[in-house]
Amino acid sequence: MEKTLIDESASCACGTVTLSARGPVLSMLLCACLDCRKASGTAHSTITIxxxxxxxxxxxxxxxxxxxxxxxxxTRHFCPRCGTPLFARTSRAPEIVLIATGVFDNPDWFTPNQLIFARSHLDWDHLPEAIARHQTYRPKD
Structure with a gap:
């Protein structure tokens, strides 16, 4: 599968924190776990890894x-001034950054290919029918 390459800028709502992402995107996914729902304030989070x-x-x-x-x-990181959720890091994979896709200035390249934690997905959150759904984490290849 061909990797998506990006050279994109991102920032919090007040502009105090900026982020640049340059290189291959490892994954583009949605997560409906309760923690992500609370962190995003909606039915799922949208994550660029x-x-x-x-x-x-x-x-x-x-x-x-x-x-x-x-x-x-x-560990979820946010702007201490405006509260914008920015990115997360996990001890499961310390070499990666999970970026909240909504902070990118122009995320038109984002195409989610999977939903993780589908077991807690809310029925009113309509997603593409063809998206792969995993009850918890995606199985390792």
Missing amino acids: MQEKSVAISGETKGFARTANSGATI
């Missing part, structure tokens, strides 16, 4: 760490 070396973050962020159902620690 990239290698840490492909992402540059400028400005101070605050993080909130918690233990996920998997036992891993997930």
